[in-house]
Amino acid sequence: MRVTTSVLSTLSLALQAQAYSNYSGSYSSGGYYGGRESCAFSVGKQVRTTSGTVLGHRAPNATQVSEYLGIPFAVPPLGPLRFAPPVPYTSHRHINASLHGANCPSTSATVPEALSPPSLYNLLADLGQVNDTQNEDCLYVNVWSKPQSGSALKPVLVWIYGGGFNSGGTNSSAYSGQHWADEEDVVFVNFNYRLNVFGFPGAEVLEQNVGLLDQRLAVEWVRTNIGGFGGDPTRITIFGESAGGASVDYYNYAWTKDPIIAGSIAQSGTATSFGNRGLAAQQEAWASVAARVGCNQTNPAQVLSCMRSPNVTMTALLNAASAGTSGLASVLGSFGPTIDNRTVFANYTDRALKGQYIQNPSIFGNNYFEAGLFILLGAGSGASSPLDFWRSFDQTIFTCPITTAARWRAEVGRLPTWRYIYRAVFPNIRLPTDMGEAWHGAELLPLFGTSEVVTKQDSTWQERALGSYMRSAWSAFAHDPEYGLETFGWRRFDGQGGRPSVLQLGFGETNSTTFEVEPSYNTTMAYDTGCPAFPG
Ligand SMILES: *[C@@H]1O[C@H](CO)[C@@H](O)[C@H](O)[C@H]1NC(C)=O
Ligand SMILES: *[C@@H]1O[C@H](CO)[C@@H](O)[C@H](O)[C@H]1NC(C)=O
Ligand SMILES: *[C@@H]1O[C@H](CO)[C@@H](O)[C@H](O)[C@H]1NC(C)=O
Ligand SMILES: *[C@@H]1O[C@H](CO)[C@@H](O)[C@H](O)[C@H]1NC(C)=O
Ligand SMILES: *[C@@H]1O[C@H](CO)[C@@H](O)[C@H](O)[C@H]1NC(C)=O
Ligand SMILES: *[C@@H]1O[C@H](CO)[C@@H](O)[C@H](O)[C@H]1NC(C)=O
Ligand SMILES: *[C@@H]1O[C@H](CO)[C@@H](O)[C@H](O)[C@H]1NC(C)=O
Ligand SMILES: *[C@@H]1O[C@H](CO)[C@@H](O)[C@H](O)[C@H]1NC(C)=O
Ligand SMILES: *[C@@H]1O[C@H](CO)[C@@H](O)[C@H](O)[C@H]1NC(C)=O
Numbered sequence: 001m002r003v004t005t006s007v008l009s010t011l012s013l014a015l016q017a018q019a020y021s022n023y024s025g026s027y028s029s030g031g032y033y034g035g036r037e038s039c040a041f042s043v044g045k046q047v048r049t050t051s052g053t054v055l056g057h058r059a060p061n062a063t064q065v066s067e068y069l070g071i072p073f074a075v076p077p078l079g080p081l082r083f084a085p086p087v088p089y090t091s092h093r094h095i096n097a098s099l100h101g102a103n104c105p106s107t108s109a110t111v112p113e114a115l116s117p118p119s120l121y122n123l124l125a126d127l128g129q130v131n132d133t134q135n136e137d138c139l140y141v142n143v144w145s146k147p148q149s150g151s152a153l154k155p156v157l158v159w160i161y162g163g164g165f166n167s168g169g170t171n172s173s174a175y176s177g178q179h180w181a182d183e184e185d186v187v188f189v190n191f192n193y194r195l196n197v198f199g200f201p202g203a204e205v206l207e208q209n210v211g212l213l214d215q216r217l218a219v220e221w222v223r224t225n226i227g228g229f230g231g232d233p234t235r236i237t238i239f240g241e242s243a244g245g246a247s248v249d250y251y252n253y254a255w256t257k258d259p260i261i262a263g264s265i266a267q268s269g270t271a272t273s274f275g276n277r278g279l280a281a282q283q284e285a286w287a288s289v290a291a292r293v294g295c296n297q298t299n300p301a302q303v304l305s306c307m308r309s310p311n312v313t314m315t316a317l318l319n320a321a322s323a324g325t326s327g328l329a330s331v332l333g334s335f336g337p338t339i340d341n342r343t344v345f346a347n348y349t350d351r352a353l354k355g356q357y358i359q360n361p362s363i364f365g366n367n368y369f370e371a372g373l374f375i376l377l378g379a380g381s382g383a384s385s386p387l388d389f390w391r392s393f394d395q396t397i398f399t400c401p402i403t404t405a406a407r408w409r410a411e412v413g414r415l416p417t418w419r420y421i422y423r424a425v426f427p428n429i430r431l432p433t434d435m436g437e438a439w440h441g442a443e444l445l446p447l448f449g450t451s452e453v454v455t456k457q458d459s460t461w462q463e464r465a466l467g468s469y470m471r472s473a474w475s476a477f478a479h480d481p482e483y484g485l486e487t488f489g490w491r492r493f494d495g496q497g498g499r500p501s502v503l504q505l506g507f508g509e510t511n512s513t514t515f516e517v518e519p520s521y522n523t524t525m526a527y528d529t530g531c532p533a534f535p536g
C-alpha cells in the first residue's frame, strides 16, 4: 500500500489527539483554557501577530518544536530613524519566518589566533561574532514553542544577550531556543537590540539609551503577541547574561509603572556592574565619532542630520566608534548605558532602598572566575595585568554588585530571591586562562544545550546534565516565580541572615562519576569578601 502524505498527517493528528485527550489542563496553566485548545496547533502553523501573519517551520533539531525566526518588531531603524527610539512595526502581510534577521552592527572581540583546542576557538568565534553578517535593519524577534503538549498557556522566557552593549546577536546557534521549548513547558523568545553608537548614541538632541528602548518594545511585542504561540502574557520572565543581566536589572528600575514581567533572572550583570556613563561623557564620545566621520558642524541638529545621511555608512560609524580605543576598552567600547534618569538612573542605592523597582521575584547569579574570559580577550588585544588585578576586577564588577542586588531584594525588599554561583568547567569549553574555574559566559552553552553545536566537540554527560537541570530550574521559576523554585527544591537567598543560601551550581569534580547536578550551599561570606558595606 502506498502511504500518502495525507494518510501520514491524518495518522499523526489522530495520535496527537489521543495524546492530548488525557491532558487535564491543570499543570500550572493558571486556569486559562483546557487542553483541547492546544490540539489545533500543528508544527510551524501560521500565527497572526501585530507584525503580520507569520509562517514557522520545524526547529532543526527538535522536530516537535515550531520555530519562528526574523519577525520584525520595530520599523527598521534606518535613515531618519537611525539613533531614534524604536517605532513599533505593524502590518497585515504574510511573513515567512524561516530565516534569522541580521545581527545589529557591533564591534567584535579580537579572538586570539591559534587557540587550542579548536572547540575553544569555535566557541569564541561564535560568541565573538567572527565573520558575522550585520545590518542596521536588525530589530527582529524569534519564537520557539511546542503548544501541542504541556500547558495550554505556557510561561514565557525572554532572553537578552550580552556583549558589553557593543556586541551580541540572536543569529547565533549558541542562543537557539529549540531545546528550551522542546524539553521544558515554556515558550522561548529572543530578540535583537541596537548596540554601540547605534543603540547608545549620546547626542544631546536625542533620547538616550534607545537600545534599552528596543528591549522594552520587544517585551511589549511579546505581551501583545505571545498568546498566539501558546504563551501566557501574564507569566513573562526576562533573563540575560552580562550586559543582558544588566539590561534585566535596568528594566526592573525603569518600568515600574507597567512592568509586564512576572519575574527576572540576571546572570553576571546588574545595573551597577559596568558603571553607567554620565551624559557629558557620552556627548563627548558622540562628538568625536561625529568629527571622525566628517560631521563636525557646530549645530547639534545639523550634526545629527549629517550622522543620519546615507554617505555616513554603518562601517564608517563602527570604525569611528572604536578608533582610539585599545586593550579591554576596545572590547567594551565607548558607548553604552547613559544616565538619563528615565531608563538608567544616577543612584541605584537610593532607588533600591526606596523600593523603586518592580517588586517581583528574581534570581541573581554569577560565575566563580569571570575574569578568565577577560584575561584571554585582554591578551588578544595586547593587554595584560597581574592576577591580583583580575581578582579585584572579579569582585568589583561581578560578585559584589550581584551580592548587593540580591541583598537589596532579599533583605530590604523581602522579596522571593535566589542567588547562585556557577562553578562548572567542562573540557570542550575550558579556557587556558580560567585556572579551572568558571569564566564569564561559561554557563551559556550548557544552559542553552548548544555546547556541541557551537564547539563542534562532544559534551560530557555531566555538562549535558547540568545544562538540562538549569533549564528546568529557570523554567520552574518562570512557571511560578514565587513558589516554583521552592517546589523544585531550591532555598531562597536570605542574605547574611542565617543558614547558607548561596546555591553553588556545578560545584565539585565535574568530570567524575559522582558529579552532582543538584546545588550545594555555601555561606554568603565565603564569596563576598571585600564587598562594600551593606546596604550601601
Ligand atoms: C490515555 O489514557 C488511556 C486510557 O486511560 C491510555 O490507554 C492511554 O495510554 C493514555 N494516553 C497517553 C498518551 O497517556
Ligand atoms: C542541528 O544539529 C546538527 C548536527 O548536530 C548541527 O550541525 C546543526 O548546527 C544543528 N542546528 C541547530 C540550529 O542547532
Ligand atoms: C519560506 O522560506 C523558505 C526558505 O527560504 C522556503 O524554503 C519556503 O519555501 C518558503 N515558504 C513559503 C511558503 O514561501
Ligand atoms: C545569519 O548567520 C548565518 C551563519 O553565520 C549567515 O549565513 C546568515 O547570512 C546570517 N543572516 C543574516 C540575515 O545576516
Ligand atoms: C572567517 O572568514 C575567513 C575569510 O573568509 C575564513 O578564513 C575563516 O575561516 C572564517 N572564520 C570563521 C570562524 O568562520
Ligand atoms: C555626508 O553628507 C552630509 C550632508 O548630507 C555632509 O554634510 C557631510 O560632509 C558628508 N560626509 C562625508 C563623509 O562625505
Ligand atoms: C570641521 O572639520 C574641517 C576639516 O577638519 C575643518 O576645516 C572645519 O573648520 C571644521 N568645522 C568645525 C565647525 O569645527
Ligand atoms: C539625574 O539625576 C541626578 C540626581 O538627581 C542629577 O544629578 C542628574 O543631573 C540627572 N541627570 C540627568 C541627565 O537628568
Ligand atoms: C545615593 O543614595 C544613597 C541613599 O539615599 C545616599 O546615601 C548616597 O549618598 C547617594 N550617593 C550619591 C553618589 O549621591
Ligand SMILES: *[C@@H]1O[C@H](CO)[C@@H](O)[C@H](O)[C@H]1NC(C)=O
Pocket: 511, 512, 513
Ligand atoms: C578530572 O580532571 C582533573 C583535572 O583535569 C584530573 O586531574 C582528574 O584526573 C580527572 N578525573 C577523572 C575521573 O577523569
Ligand SMILES: *[C@@H]1O[C@H](CO)[C@@H](O)[C@H](O)[C@H]1NC(C)=O
Pocket: 504, 520, 521, 522, 523, 526, 527
Ligand atoms: C565555599 O566557598 C569557598 C570559596 O570559594 C570554598 O573555598 C569552599 O570550599 C566552599 N565550601 C563549600 C562547603 O562548598
